[in-house]
Structure formats: C-alpha cells, structure tokens
Amino acid sequence: MEVFDCIVVGAGAAGIGIGCVLRDLNIERFVILDRSEIGASFRCWPAEMRMITPSFTGNAYGILDLNSVSLKTSPAYTLGTEHPSGPQYADYLEALAAYKQLPVRTGVDVRQVRPLEGGGFDVETDGGVLRSRHVIWAAGEFQYPHTAGFPGAEHAIHSSLVREWAQLPGDEFVIVGGYESGADAAIHLARSGRKVTIIDRSGRWTEKGSSDPSLTLSPFTKDRLRQVEDGRIRLLAGHEVHWIERKEEGGYLIYSETAEGESHFLTTEQPPILATGFAGSLRTVEALFEHEPDGRVRLSEHDESTRVPGLFLAGPSVAHGGLIFCFIYKFRQRFAVVASQIAERLGVDLAPLEPYRREGMMLTDLSCCGEDCTC
Amino acid sequence: MEVFDCIVVGAGAAGIGIGCVLRDLNIERFVILDRSEIGASFRCWPAEMRMITPSFTGNAYGILDLNSVSLKTSPAYTLGTEHPSGPQYADYLEALAAYKQLPVRTGVDVRQVRPLEGGGFDVETDGGVLRSRHVIWAAGEFQYPHTAGFPGAEHAIHSSLVREWAQLPGDEFVIVGGYESGADAAIHLARSGRKVTIIDRSGRWTEKGSSDPSLTLSPFTKDRLRQVEDGRIRLLAGHEVHWIERKEEGGYLIYSETAEGESHFLTTEQPPILATGFAGSLRTVEALFEHEPDGRVRLSEHDESTRVPGLFLAGPSVAHGGLIFCFIYKFRQRFAVVASQIAERLGVDLAPLEPYRREGMMLTDLSCCGEDCTC
Known part of the structure; x- marks a missing residue:
C-alpha cells in the first residue's frame, strides 16, 4: 500500500493552491488526487460565464491578483484578461501545477476517507487504498x-x-x-x-x-x-x-x-x-466533522476537524464565525495556515512560509476581517 | 501671514490620500490647496474613459481596492462599479475628503514655492503667501x-x-x-x-x-x-x-x-x-529638486528633495531606480512613508501609522518590488 505524509483531495483552485505551499515546504511524500482533471469544475462552466473577481497584475507591488492561488503568479499575466472564463482559469491552474511540478493524479475517485485507530487515514479510491498521516479535503464545492x-x-x-x-x-x-x-x-x-x-x-x-x-x-x-x-x-x-x-x-x-x-x-x-447554489462535495467526509448550529462544519483554528485530528479543510466551505471564505482571494489566505500545521507535525522547516506571511497569504488573526468600508 | 506645519499642493488622488494620513496622525496645522476643485483632473477625462485598474471591495480580507487612496475605503463600494469614470472617481475623492474632514481650500493657485533660509517655505498663491515647515507636492501629473x-x-x-x-x-x-x-x-x-x-x-x-x-x-x-x-x-x-x-x-x-x-x-x-502622455506639473518646483540622469527627480528614501529638505513629492512621478509609482495602487504605498517623516520632525505620535504598515500602505523596503510573476 502506498503511504503518504499528506493526501490532498481535489485539484481545483484550493487543491492546487495548497499543493504549491506543500511543495514550497519541501514536503516530499504528498499527492493530489482528482476524480477528473485539474480545474475540471471550471471547465464545466457555461460558455459565457466569467470570474466575477477581477484579475490584475499588482503582484510586484504586494497586491496579489485576486484570482491567484499562489505567490508570484497572476491569471491576468498568464491569460491576459481581467475576467477569465472557466476553461481559461483551468488553464492557469494547469500551468501552475506544471511549473511547480505538483504530484497530481487525475482520474482517481475518492470514495471514502477512513480514520485509523493509531492516527492517519486510509483513503479508499476506485483504484485502491492509499494511506496518509494527513488528509486535506479540497474537493470542489460546485459539483452537486x-x-x-x-x-x-x-x-x-x-x-x-x-x-x-x-x-x-x-x-x-x-x-x-x-x-x-x-x-x-x-x-x-x-x-x-x-x-x-x-x-x-x-x-x-x-x-x-x-x-x-x-x-x-x-x-x-x-x-x-x-x-x-x-x-x-x-x-x-x-x-x-x-x-x-x-x-x-x-x-x-x-x-x-x-x-x-x-x-x-x-x-x-x-x-x-x-440559481440556488450547490451542495458541497463535503458530504463524502461529513461524518468526520462536527457541525456548527448553522450547518457549517466546525473547524479548529487551523481548519482541522475537531472530531478527527489530521483531517483539514481547504476551499470555499471554510468558515469561522461570521467569516465565510467563499472567494478565492479569501480561502487562499488559509492554505499556509493548514500547511504550517502539517509541516510542524512532520518536523519540516517552516522558513519557506515567511513570504506567505509577508504577502498576506497566511491569515491567522481573524479579528481583522469582516465588514470594513467606511466609504 | 498664515503659518502651517504642512501644506499639501493638489487635491487629487495623491493630495487627498496623503491628507488622510496627516489627519490620522492628528497633525493639526495643515492645509490642502488646489487651483481648481477636488479631483479636478478626473473631471476633465473624455466622457468614455474609465480607470484601467479594477476596483473591488476586497478590503475586509486585507486586499485594499486598487483605486482606493485610503484605508477602509473602496471606490467599488462607494460607486458600485469596477471601472469608474473620471467624474465618478472625483466623487469618491470628494466623499473621502468630507468623511475625513480634510482642510481643503479650492480655487487657490500655487505660483511658487520659496525655501526660507532657516528652513521651511513661503508658498506664493494667487491669494497671498502662506508659510509652512513642510510642503508636499502632490499636484496633478495630467494637466499639461x-x-x-x-x-x-x-x-x-x-x-x-x-x-x-x-x-x-x-x-x-x-x-x-x-x-x-x-x-x-x-x-x-x-x-x-x-x-x-x-x-x-x-x-x-x-x-x-x-x-x-x-x-x-x-x-x-x-x-x-x-x-x-x-x-x-x-x-x-x-x-x-x-x-x-x-x-x-x-x-x-x-x-x-x-x-x-x-x-x-x-x-x-x-x-x-x-496620445503621447503628459508633462507633469512638477515644473513649478523643478529647480528645488536634483535630477537623475533619466530626467526624473532625485528623491531621498523618504521621497524628500535631496536639495531642499522639507519638500516632499507624492503621486505618480515618484520613482526610485527602476521602480515607477505611476498607478494609484503603487504611489499610495508611499503616503505613510512621507507622513511618518513629517510626523517625526513635528514630534507627533507615530502609532496611528501601524494599520498602514499592516495593510501594505507603507512601503519602505523597495527590494520586494519590480518584475515578479513566474506564471
């Protein structure tokens, strides 16, 4: 049986983004699994649909492109457009995965995540069982x-x-x-x-x-x-x-x-x-989380399950109190928070996270957030 | 003769933005002078022209609207549009000046800035002479x-x-x-x-x-x-x-x-x-600055004249080496750098600058900037 330090489920914006952080941390034994292909949900968008957050190459002055999932990248730069279509955005994610040489396995359907007695997980896929100390659930929210x-x-x-x-x-x-x-x-x-x-x-x-x-x-x-x-x-x-x-x-x-x-x-x-929204693909692992009264999953301050240690959540269904991380420019700020926890437990050097902290990609103090504008 | 701690020349994006910082620092004796009205250059844009940088209300998650000149404000929020027209943007600047109760005097044409022997300046206007310890030149770059x-x-x-x-x-x-x-x-x-x-x-x-x-x-x-x-x-x-x-x-x-x-x-x-650009309105004070070989004015690390202490530059003509601060989201990062220098010399408490530092509005380390994207 293949054994990993971390399995990321989903190769969309969240999965590829968090994969980049794991790569920067030099975590060696990790894999990103996707039922379909990189950015598959984006490829299913209606032809006319575009990202509603504008892409702009402000990176060089400390303002990361709103739709970027990784430091030093910008969909506006890669794609030359302000509001990418779904397929264009998937192209950006693919370019990023290739550039970072992310270990993505496509065509792998995750059927169940089973916590083990001594810690860690068996991840059951249609191609067999994989074992991992940590699982990051980054599966798409726009599939159901x-x-x-x-x-x-x-x-x-x-x-x-x-x-x-x-x-x-x-x-x-x-x-x-x-x-x-x-x-x-x-x-x-x-x-x-x-x-x-x-x-x-x-x-x-x-x-x-x-x-x-x-x-x-x-x-x-x-x-x-x-x-x-x-x-x-x-x-x-x-x-x-x-x-x-x-x-x-x-x-x-x-x-x-x-x-x-x-x-x-x-x-x-x-x-x-x-136009009534989506049921997230969280339901596969729903039972492994506690829930808040409003139905959202309860998360530790590191976006970890409060029921099963080692299982983390990334992407638009992350929420803390009134703060909903539903846009890319919001949920990407939690990638390094999750990755730093895993890295710490693996005894890996945390120094590569410094640029993330500096560039606003490691949001730990949530008191800053929420309603803000005066005019 | 009226005497000030600081005179800001120009009530455009740079003048209003830096005025907000001076207000936050509780600097009492300052004034913003404009030949015409707040945001006058923006009101002269061709009818069809729009801001090319997109406005978006990412503020609450630490991503300040690209066209904002002040913390906790967003043209996207005030105006409900992604690419404001010139008059709309002037409306935003006016709303901000009113909200911050900035001491703006309109219809005052600055004719000359004369350094005094013992330090400070006489600012000659069409309505008489004003005296100030510090002058911030924030006059429009798009007038000539x-x-x-x-x-x-x-x-x-x-x-x-x-x-x-x-x-x-x-x-x-x-x-x-x-x-x-x-x-x-x-x-x-x-x-x-x-x-x-x-x-x-x-x-x-x-x-x-x-x-x-x-x-x-x-x-x-x-x-x-x-x-x-x-x-x-x-x-x-x-x-x-x-x-x-x-x-x-x-x-x-x-x-x-x-x-x-x-x-x-x-x-x-x-x-x-x-469509060959503009000669900046710097020419009024040109002689008070040294110049780089490329013709740009030479600035200290605090955007102060290297020839006449107490005279600062704000806005799109600020440049350091290869770094050109020509967009609003760039040059606003230098407002607090200038204001902190003035505040320090006035013996004013610098604590109000902390949010500026935290939110990326106080760019002191220029080594971070310049060409950035890998993909």
Whole structure:
C-alpha cells in the first residue's frame, strides 16, 4: 500500500493552491488526487460565464491578483484578461501545477476517507487504498447542484447544467435566485435577446449593502446589469418560491410568497432556471466533522476537524464565525495556515512560509476581517 | 501671514490620500490647496474613459481596492462599479475628503514655492503667501499635455483635450502613441464606427511582456481590444513619428520610421490624435529638486528633495531606480512613508501609522518590488 505524509483531495483552485505551499515546504511524500482533471469544475462552466473577481497584475507591488492561488503568479499575466472564463482559469491552474511540478493524479475517485485507530487515514479510491498521516479535503464545492429546496424543483434546470445561454431555446425565462449565478444567467439571456424574470428572497440588487462582496453583487455584475437593455430583466424581490407545477397544457406555474404572505403566480413556457447554489462535495467526509448550529462544519483554528485530528479543510466551505471564505482571494489566505500545521507535525522547516506571511497569504488573526468600508 | 506645519499642493488622488494620513496622525496645522476643485483632473477625462485598474471591495480580507487612496475605503463600494469614470472617481475623492474632514481650500493657485533660509517655505498663491515647515507636492501629473515631441505636432489634438470620442467629427483617424491613452482613444473611436490607425514605437500589444502593468497594456484594455470589430483598428508597430505636415489640399501627412530606417507615409483627413502622455506639473518646483540622469527627480528614501529638505513629492512621478509609482495602487504605498517623516520632525505620535504598515500602505523596503510573476 502506498503511504503518504499528506493526501490532498481535489485539484481545483484550493487543491492546487495548497499543493504549491506543500511543495514550497519541501514536503516530499504528498499527492493530489482528482476524480477528473485539474480545474475540471471550471471547465464545466457555461460558455459565457466569467470570474466575477477581477484579475490584475499588482503582484510586484504586494497586491496579489485576486484570482491567484499562489505567490508570484497572476491569471491576468498568464491569460491576459481581467475576467477569465472557466476553461481559461483551468488553464492557469494547469500551468501552475506544471511549473511547480505538483504530484497530481487525475482520474482517481475518492470514495471514502477512513480514520485509523493509531492516527492517519486510509483513503479508499476506485483504484485502491492509499494511506496518509494527513488528509486535506479540497474537493470542489460546485459539483452537486442544490435542487431540492421546494416541491417541483425537479421541473427546473440548474444554472450549472446549461452549456451556453445563447443556445437555450425559448424567449422568456424565469430564474429562481438572484445572487451571482442568477444574475449571470439573466445577463446572458438578456444579451441574446430574451426576457427574464428573477425571483429573489432579498432585494439586494437595489441596496448599497455590505462592503463584503460575499453578501452583495460584485461590481462586475452591477456594471453588466446596468448595461442590459431596459425592460429585459425584471426583478421580483423579497419573494420566496414555494413550489413549481407543470401545467397540463404545457409550461410551468411558479408560486412565490413575500415574508408578509403576499402571493404571486408566474407562468413560463420554458423550464424555470434554478440559481440556488450547490451542495458541497463535503458530504463524502461529513461524518468526520462536527457541525456548527448553522450547518457549517466546525473547524479548529487551523481548519482541522475537531472530531478527527489530521483531517483539514481547504476551499470555499471554510468558515469561522461570521467569516465565510467563499472567494478565492479569501480561502487562499488559509492554505499556509493548514500547511504550517502539517509541516510542524512532520518536523519540516517552516522558513519557506515567511513570504506567505509577508504577502498576506497566511491569515491567522481573524479579528481583522469582516465588514470594513467606511466609504 | 498664515503659518502651517504642512501644506499639501493638489487635491487629487495623491493630495487627498496623503491628507488622510496627516489627519490620522492628528497633525493639526495643515492645509490642502488646489487651483481648481477636488479631483479636478478626473473631471476633465473624455466622457468614455474609465480607470484601467479594477476596483473591488476586497478590503475586509486585507486586499485594499486598487483605486482606493485610503484605508477602509473602496471606490467599488462607494460607486458600485469596477471601472469608474473620471467624474465618478472625483466623487469618491470628494466623499473621502468630507468623511475625513480634510482642510481643503479650492480655487487657490500655487505660483511658487520659496525655501526660507532657516528652513521651511513661503508658498506664493494667487491669494497671498502662506508659510509652512513642510510642503508636499502632490499636484496633478495630467494637466499639461505633452505635445512638443516632433515638428508639426501642433497640427494634432492631444487625446486629453477630447471631451467625447463619439462626438469627434470624421470617419478615419490616426493616433500617435499606442499605450493606454492611445488604445483607449482607438477603442472608443472604433466602437462608434470609425477606423483607426495607431502608430507606436514598440510592439507591446502583440507581446506577453512584463508582469508590471506600467510596462504593458492592462488586462482591461486587452479585453476591450479583443472585443473591437475586426479591421477597425490597425497597429503600425515599431514606428516612430518624425513629423506631421498639413497638406495644401487639406488633411495631414504623417511621416514615420522604423529603427532600421524604413519609411512610412500616412495621410489622414482629420487632425492626428496625440496620445503621447503628459508633462507633469512638477515644473513649478523643478529647480528645488536634483535630477537623475533619466530626467526624473532625485528623491531621498523618504521621497524628500535631496536639495531642499522639507519638500516632499507624492503621486505618480515618484520613482526610485527602476521602480515607477505611476498607478494609484503603487504611489499610495508611499503616503505613510512621507507622513511618518513629517510626523517625526513635528514630534507627533507615530502609532496611528501601524494599520498602514499592516495593510501594505507603507512601503519602505523597495527590494520586494519590480518584475515578479513566474506564471
């Protein structure tokens, strides 16, 4: 049986990013496993979709490209664009893996992670069992569409399953969910001449809102919405969808309510679009974590499971209190926190982490974070 | 005569930014003077022009908005856009000046800065003389179009004097200079249906080039160029314009040469557009600085004149060796360096500078900077 010091599950933004830190720490026996290929989730994006955080080569002046997962790299530099498409971003991750000579094994499906009595893990894959002292769960968060929110959701199409908005048949659409995915879908449908109604629980489009972009639409999306021809997109704000029904004569009936109980019925010819987010791939290892009351996994201050030592979490599902690390420029700040714990236990020299600390890629003091802007 | 501890000349990005630091340091007797109004140069931008560095509210996670001039502020948050127009950016500067209650005096033209024998300065304005121990020269760099490069340049229009590209009469244009201003002009002319030829000394459009955006086109501009309809913009790369002549029958003749001496003649009906940059407003105080062989002013490690102590420089004309601080996200890193020097001499508590240091707004070690990206 192959034995490792560390197994990273997932070769996406989190897996490749943390792999770079392990490489810089000269950890020798580690491997990155991916069911598919490097950056596979990004390759599945709808054709029109782009990163919402802008890429810019500020690196040389201490401002790391927002979409970079590693020091001294910049998607803006590699790709020459401010808002990469999914496949472009996957190209950047591949270039980085090649440059750092990361030990990535693709086409390996992790089925179970089993803690061993004396510490460490057996990682069961479709190609056999691997053993490791440490496991970093960095599997994609955007693989399992969140579809089960209400009765009749099965009649709808999840936004992530659309290959290209321009090719979707139909003239009028209803989108359930008005955050980034819903807005993105609406923008591309409107650009290709269709009319769209968005049903959203909140009214965040119209408010200035928080300065934390996890809680408000990105500037990129606000700009794009302003450019849409008047009347193409209608926002039904403050409405929660309760059910969808298929009508006998064809088409769909969508029922929504406001918080005050005001009812609204909408009909649409085309299947409604669900922009309701994703269930993370954490479920494979869910039982190995304790959970917070809000359902998120409970993590130690080093993003380690509080139930099973040696199992770490990296990527957008990392959360501490009110702080959600859902964007790349946020969760990358925790890579070196995790890696330093593992390195310490392996007795490896921590000196290579100094540049990470200096460049803001090793966020240990969380008191600094959260709502910030005064103007 | 009014006496100050510090006079800041210019209420643009540099002047307002450094004013915020002086305010945070509780320096009491300072004033910011501007010939016109806050952010006046930004209000003069052509209507279609936008900031080329993207604004994003990463502040709460330690990544200050690239266009912010002060901690805990973000143009993306204030303006809700990724690429502000000139007037929008001036609005942000005004909001910031109001929030920080900066002592700005507008409509005051500084005519001369005269060093005094015992130290300090008399600052002669159109409204009388002010005296100060320290002067920070933060006057705009984009006020004096650079037009005198070659014979016949007077026949051309400098890009900064165009109010709106869409309104400029004519169908075909020649632009001299292919860096950001030239590319921006070409993009807007092409978008409004015109054909454009750009003559540029280098061929930087076609190369991947440096990862320092001072030396290569921004991702924003590369993206916009890709979106221009094929054939609308032609780049005559590697050509230097030698002269422009007015033709008897109307129109203009433009002569350019390659480094190898290859000649090229172009004719155009409309006056050529000069996108050849600006002469900074430093000339008012030029004599108070020593100069480097490349013509830039020589600065101490605190951005102070090496000839006249007490006179500091802030803004895009700051340079150290090969490092050019021409973008906002670069030159703002020197505000606190200057302010700490002044505060120290005034015997003021330096503790308020700690957040600046922590957030990368106090760049003292320049060895970190320069070419950086590996991929």
